[in-house]
Amino acid sequence: MHVSFDLAAALDTALRTAAGTAGMDVTAFNPELRTADPRHGDFQANGVLSYAKARKLNPRAVAEQLVAALPASTQELCTAAIAGPGFINFTLTPAALLAWVQAQNSVEHLKAGAASLHHGQRYVVDFSSPNTAKQLHVGHVRGMVIGEAICRLLAFCGAEVIRDNHIGDWGTQFGKLIWGYKHLLDASALASDPLEELERLYKAADAATKADPATLDAVRAELVKLQAGDPENLALWHTIIALSAGAFTEIYRLLDIHFDHQLGESFYNDKLPQVYAELASAGLAEESQGALVVFHPEHPRFKTQPFIIRKSDGAANYASTDLATMLYRTEHFRADAIAVLTDARQADHFEQLALTTQKWFAKTGRQFPRFTHVSFGSILGEDGKAIKTRSGDPIKLKALLAEAADRAFILVTEKAPDLPEAERRDIASAVGLGAIRYADLAQNRSSDYVFSWDKILSFEGNTAPYLLYAVTRVRSIFRKAGLDPTDPTATAGATAPETPAELALARKLATFPVSLQLTTTQLRPHFLCTYLYELAGEFSSFYAAEKVIVDDPAIRARRLLLCARVLLILETGLHLLGLRTLARM
């Protein structure tokens, strides 16, 4: 029996074909196929309801004609039943489930199946994008983690992904940094912890300008010299961004985060005049209060709220560089789609950016790529207020990650005291970092995130440790049986799933493609998290209900087959999310 990777897509196609056979208006008919409540089946199609209503037809009669017209291959795959006012419920046959599970025998196979989702699409994904000379803190972790997961997911689903770290490496902070570097530098502190020292210099310089107007002038002079290309200041600027990049790289390595490019704001300096000129000649930009701005008359808000693309003093701001960045990504990278990850507070800016770019490109005959501002909620303290406004410094990411691993180590030691310490440290690292990462991914990104140690390191419910634990249990079965989960001989002769637990598990496996589709089209990793959590839950129930290593060779093989595929999909999914999986914990 041939079964395709994406059964939902196959059923959707079959229904559209059947609609043609049954003489329905194919262009107007959307099957509205979705996963169903297990009480009703595996998938359901609701489309006949709206179709029949619009034509004043009896929906049940339409559903019956449609089901009768389904191709033979579909009838082999599943049973179709009409329920209620005209729902069509599809239940995959055990034979079809077996065929699907058997077919998905490697990561490569899953990837090949998923590739149809975004094949041929080139995405530029802009994420992390920290400011030079500022330490990464808890507020940065969400964008980093979500961005990395989105890149991996899109690439897995066939897209060509270009990862760009749009670092804030140019701007007014460099006046203070350079002045501070020249007058207040503690060389030994810089050697031991460069970012700590740069941050101290910035704060000290900032305080000095407030205390003494002469210092303020000196700071401004340093900035002017830098922008004029003064060799000494330019060299210092290079030094500072190199030190900063080194510190960032350390964290990126720890979190397994990668970039293809790190084109910071400074990269676009020489590309700004073209932006001003084109927007002016296109009639989009105008002078207002001395600044160059763009209004959008059709927009309820941006008709009066300007998009300031050049400041009244002639200097650039982030609208200027972001416009240049849009152009570069379109022309140089030839992006079909651009995704920028920042917190939701910048929503206005990116809406204005998208509107402006769309009009600009339309006027100049350029193709406007699909643009998505992948926004996410702020990190809040336990008091519900923005974490940055709490008294004292925000929690540094380095310290956060170290503490997560330390806390996980205590737990690992408690649960598995017999393992050697080196292995417990390694496990604690995977569990602790995974817990932080997963906590950021599992919640819908549009909501604010309340940071709490207890929540991040809670190892119960929909969390990293629960999923990692499920992986180790599957691995343990194979280890105890002396089998290799990737060896087809271990699962040869498997029969179709029979018991309720086997069937439920096989069905959950077969809806993996749906979770990929949802996750990558909406760029919301929590859909995949929810799926993996449900899969791990089905496995845990199965594991408690059925013994895998039994004497009957057919039953044993089919249960081992299910276990092998749970392992494959669980690990594939977790790796896409950026988690490291374990053999023991």
Add this chain to the structure above:
RNA sequence: GGACCCGUAGCUCAGCUGGAUAGAGCACUUGGCUUCGAACCAAGGGGUCGGGGGUUCGAAUCCCUCCGGGUCUACCA
């Protein structure tokens, strides 16, 4: 003032272009390890989906309005 986000069980959250009796976890009650890992599983109680209107075969989901919380709103990013 205006725009956007959010409001679902005591707490933390899912709920996919409107679908069938709104779901998980934590906490609480109860049961399950001499048998593949109990960081687990099974069962139970707990809801006027912020309030009120509307749209329709059907609304947590869409529209209007009000309440409550948050963010943004001319030269920081």
